[in-house]
Amino acid sequence: DAGITQSPRHKVTETGTPVTLRCHQTENHRYMYWYRQDPGHGLRLIHYSYGVKDTDKGEVSDGYSVSRSKTEDFLLTLESATSSQTSVYFCAISADNYGYTFGSGTRLTVV
């Protein structure tokens, strides 16, 4: 498809548990991003990466951490999930920090 895969596609977890979402790309792109999408808020940047082990915070980074140990994988971890982190999470990739290609999203519900 678009060379980007998110897993899992759906997840329900309990408050206080750690959760890791995975983004995998086959395009060998330098840049990878994590966004969350909520009604009335559009797409908000959580963290992004501009190379292996190079990451930076976005607009809504509190409560989230990321890791990128190899080009193809970008992991998003919710250290201790809260109900406010119920959302749809989109990963995106870019070769040059211009046109972004989005994954299919992960729908996370924290109960």
Place this chain on the structure above:
Amino acid sequence: GENVEQHPSTLSVQEGDSAVIKCTYSDSASNYFPWYKQELGKRPQLIIDIRSNVGEKKDQRIAVTLNKTAKHFSLHITETQPEDSAVYFCAARTNYGGSQGNLIFGKGTKLSVKP
């Protein structure tokens, strides 16, 4: 930091009419302005983009205009069709942060095209 505002939040037009969505940005250093279309339950997809050294760009029925002085840009869709119904997002790329920035999105416009 960059702030992107998008208007209107909802827009309803008759098939065949034109639709215009407007965005303003706050950081004069922003240099790249893409537009994304998101159909219900799907991923956002890039439909057109413009860089700060260009004033207008067209691709068939869609066009984007940029006014750097006023810090606003607009999406124009002509001869709308029912399949144009979707949520449209504008974005601006910041020029700060690791490896020079990232996209900040507007909150979206839900476009409905009535047959």
